[in-house]
Amino acid sequence: MTPTVELLAVRKSYGGYAAVDGISFSIPPAHIFGLLGPNGAGKTSTIRMMIGITSPDSGAVRLFGEPLHRRVLHRVGYLPEERGLYRRMTVAANLVFLGQLAGLSVATAKERIASWTSRLGISDWVDRRVEELSKGMQQKIQFIAAQLHDPDLVVMDEPFAGLDPVNTMQLKDVLVGLRAAGKSILFSTHRMDQVEKLCDSICLINRGKAVLQGSLSEVKNGNGRRFVQIDYEGDGACLAGNPLIDSLNDYGNHAEIRLKPGADSQELLHAAMRTVRVIRFQVMDPSLEQIFIERIQNRDE
């Protein structure tokens, strides 16, 4: 199947500084993709090249199997990091204008605006001026603006920033619904909890380079299951000297352990069983946040 998005060794520098330095990834249809990274990592620069706002210095961007072209962009919906709406115009006027630019007739645009605003629970606000709306509300309007032309790819820069938990849930539900309808979604964020619940695959970038990418399970497996929790009875002192252990938090009958790279958790279990009575032994999935912090810190050191 043709990937919806393909980035091939994309590079972009501004005034000698490489904002994006050779990033490649691809996103299949009906897929939610998370673009992660700390502030200033190059997320927004990457996104801008994907939707033709800027063009890469080298490398290539392909959407729907075609080189980036205005014709292809009709199938893309974009939600910028900051709200881009005319503050003095009403919500409806803003959306109709953007819908028309995206190639819709006024009637179709109004129809879709009505259905989306009722779906997101903001029908009462369509005749208000944008400046009267709260930030979260404006964000919803912006989201609708990106959906009006029913794009096959939705690109969102920090879509969850500034949303309260209720609206965050609502947006997640909508995104899952879009994926079920076969749409591809890419969003950038620096909040890992959202990614873990939502994304099929991720790309973690730092200083313009991809430091980690793949499907969520690949990423987690690749980063080893190095965290172990043991509930035990007996003298846990012997654990302290074990060469497999990198770090240890011993609470007396509960210990949280990080293994050394390459160490086998089964060996630790055997060692533990020889000295204490093991009640519970659990190998923990590393949280994405831990991986994220570890990767970024390693690079920075």
Place this chain on the structure above:
Amino acid sequence: MSEFSFYKVWIIAKREYLERVKTRSFILATFATPVLMGVFLLLPALIGASTARNIMRESERARVVIASDNRALAELAVGELTRQRGTHYDSSVVSPTSPDQRAQLDRQLDAGEIEGYVWLDASALASRHVVFRTSHVGDFVVLRRLGDALSYAFAAQRMVKQGSSAGDVAATLEPVDLKAVRAGKSSSAYNEVRGAVVVFVMVFVMFFSLLSYGVMVMRSVMEEKSSRITEVLMCAASAQELMTGKILGTGSVGLTQIAIWFAMAAFGTHRSLYLQTALKVLDVGPSLIVYFVVFYILGYLLYSAIFAGIGAIFNTIDEAQQWNFVVILPLIAASAMILPVATSSDSATAVVASLFPFCSPILMFERLAVHDPPLWQLILSFVLLIGTICLVMFISGRIYRTGVLMYGKRPTLRELSRWLRYA
């Protein structure tokens, strides 16, 4: 991404136009400016010219009394005064003069029953130093007409004494009818004063309109840039489409305003005799209006393209200020040339200044209005202007495309030149 969609330009221009026309400031400027301009133009006329006053209140006649020991002379003067075209004096004669008479006239003057009186006692008759006592000292029209009438009376009386018949007197003293006719135009009479006023009004409207709508384009670009609307729009439309739409939309607002002003002027002169007399806008003829619109459009395209580029470079109005000044400089130079060009429109300076594309929308138009310049100069100014517009549009378009997506620090000249070279 090179296909240029006129439909998108139309959508963008339409939004720009409708949003601007709906603003309170546009409505205020459109309807208050002519009123203010009218007041400023007509105020001196209101204060000074009794013609205007008389046309306004035709039922009221200014009462002027001529008191003289020489009754025949006084009657000749009054006769001449009433004979003058366009005057409405209810003049009367008091003769012979006496101190009592004078005291009574002073009382009438105080009470506002009369406009003023001329006191022609023996010494005044001999020396011809005449005093007109009036409550409206600044009323130069009355003063000039009275003077004319008295001179006529003195001359006529002398001729009669020398034996001329009444017919001879009238024929001899018949005033010369002097009119200025514009060179190069058909034989229609041309009123220099009115003409000049109208030309100045049009030239200033051109100046302020070019400036304010150019700046409007700049502000609009900055607004969209800082609110990140440009990013959203750039997904759906190209930078060229955006810039073109913005310039056309805002320019149409300016044209609308000017059309409303022309309509108001036409309506005003049609309806009000007063306005018609004071400001005959349509005296300028349709060809000048066409030239005005053409030069306005060309001048606007030139300046709005520059301002769009500036708007794309900077993030705030403050940052743009000093560059603005550089752009406005030729406009200011042009406005300083307005008077010299009006008085000697074929001087070398006037010719050069009116060919300079950044000034030509104002100065070549002015030269066309006051005196027909040679055709080759007109054509040359069009060629230069249109060539400059193409060049500026090209440069601004490139700067716009990169600039509207650049935030933060303002670019150096080197960076700007790199933006220009981006394909």
